[in-house]
Amino acid sequence: MAQPTAAESWSGGNEPMKAEYGKLMMWFFLVSDALTFTGFLTAYGFMRFGHEATWPIAEDVFTHFPGIEGDQPLLYVAFMTFVLIMSSVTMVIAVNAGHQLKKTAVAWWMIATIVGGFIFVGSQAWEWYHFIIGDKGGIELADGRVLKVAEAQTGEVLSLSQLVDGEAGHASNHLEKFSTGEVKTAFEANEGLVLQSPGKGHAQLTRTESLRLMQNAQVVQGANMKHNEYGQGQFANFFFFITGFHGFHVFSGVIFNIIIFYNVLLGTYERRKSYLMVEKVGLYWHFVDLVWVFVFTFFYLV
Amino acid sequence: MSDSSATTGTRWIWNIFWLLLVVTGVEVALGIIKPTFLLFPLAGTSILNLIFIGLTLLKAAYIVQYFMHLKYETQSLRMAIYLPILVLIPYLTFILLYEGVEVYGY
Incomplete structure (x- = not known):
């Protein structure tokens, strides 16, 4: 294309970025949204570095996989990551089909993307449920620190149901509620138990110190915005806020996809001879996947 | 929208899918195994964490x-x-993590 003369340039209609208005605005929105998520994740890093000793380690927290007994660290998040990458792929294929004006192909690949989005949101609901209801339980000291009950010799963490009832198991870990009194009695009865930090290094207190601190301690099971059994209080707040904000993005993305899918079926873009709207929601959808890649690393892996 | 030859067909999409899948698989495997020789401290964290970030x-x-x-x-x-992303994000990350270490224990 020949360079426009000065008069032509000033009369408007130039597209220096060769991108349509809506697409450009979607990109600028995504840049600002990326900075919002940066704020959350760096704030998480700030708090974590400030409370290294009591900050829970994610692989001790997210250990369940539906239908499998025992501890499966990282497996469920890996599954969620796979679902989101997969739905990102189906979205690219839909956009690709849109460039070739293949209406049926666009519709089918968008359905696949929407299904992937629902599976992801559902998985997140499952994970929240387990996080809120709790797993092994913790001991909250008078000064607010949350510690775990562990074998002094091996450093292995005991769940409250193992401690009180002597039985380990998924269902008993989750559903039974224990009083502070019965936990104290069981703790005092077993000479081999101490309190252990949930943070980096899993530092242990001595038996004497543990017994002394147990006097004014409370049992905490599960998690809410004020207390959580996993460790430092802000950990649960960051979990709810970061994965919640991301989950909300995924949910909005699914809604956008459904609206655009409906318009594909109506033939709106067929008449326009352009599937640019599919490309725009596609950008949003890939961004949601992109953010998850970072949440996966900085919340679950590092 | 140039380079249309590279964007027709879906083969390139699946190639990238496999790449993303394999990289995620490697991350999960390293996260579960946590090889001790990769826990060597470097640049305020461990080699393993730097691999994850990379x-x-x-x-x-x-x-x-x-x-x-x-x-x-x-x-x-x-x-x-x-530009905004590559300038602001490392800047904010550096400042907050640096300060996080400074306030350690408070």
């Missing part, structure tokens, strides 16, 4: 460049997206 940035680059098609946009659009 692999994450690799995945991010492929998603943005190919899935979001930024590689094929005009130079001005690419710069409008990349």
Whole structure:
């Protein structure tokens, strides 16, 4: 294309970025949204570095996989990551089909993307449920620190149901509620138990110190915005806020996809001879996947 | 939208899918095994964490460049997206993590 003369340039209609208005605005929105998520994740890093000793380690927290007994660290998040990458792929294929004006192909690949989005949101609901209801339980000291009950010799963490009832198991870990009194009695009865930090290094207190601190301690099971059994209080707040904000993005993305899918079926873009709207929601959808890649690393892996 | 030969067909999409899948698989495997020789401290963290960050940035680059098609946009659009991101995010990360270490224990 020949360079426009000065008069032509000033009369408007130039597209220096060769991108349509809506697409450009979607990109600028995504840049600002990326900075919002940066704020959350760096704030998480700030708090974590400030409370290294009591900050829970994610692989001790997210250990369940539906239908499998025992501890499966990282497996469920890996599954969620796979679902989101997969739905990102189906979205690219839909956009690709849109460039070739293949209406049926666009519709089918968008359905696949929407299904992937629902599976992801559902998985997140499952994970929240387990996080809120709790797993092994913790001991909250008078000064607010949350510690775990562990074998002094091996450093292995005991769940409250193992401690009180002597039985380990998924269902008993989750559903039974224990009083502070019965936990104290069981703790005092077993000479081999101490309190252990949930943070980096899993530092242990001595038996004497543990017994002394147990006097004014409370049992905490599960998690809410004020207390959580996993460790430092802000950990649960960051979990709810970061994965919640991301989950909300995924949910909005699914809604956008459904609206655009409906318009594909109506033939709106067929008449326009352009599937640019599919490309725009596609950008949003890939961004949601992109953010998850970072949440996966900085919340679950590092 | 140039370079249409590279974007027709779906083969390139599946190639990137396999790459993202394998990288995620490697991350999960390293996260579960945590090989002791990779826990060696470096730059305020461990080699393992640096590997995680490197692999994450690799995945991010492929998603943005190919899935979001930024590689094929005009130079001005690419710069409008990349510059704020690549300047502000490392800046904020550096400041907050540095301060986090400073306030350790408070």
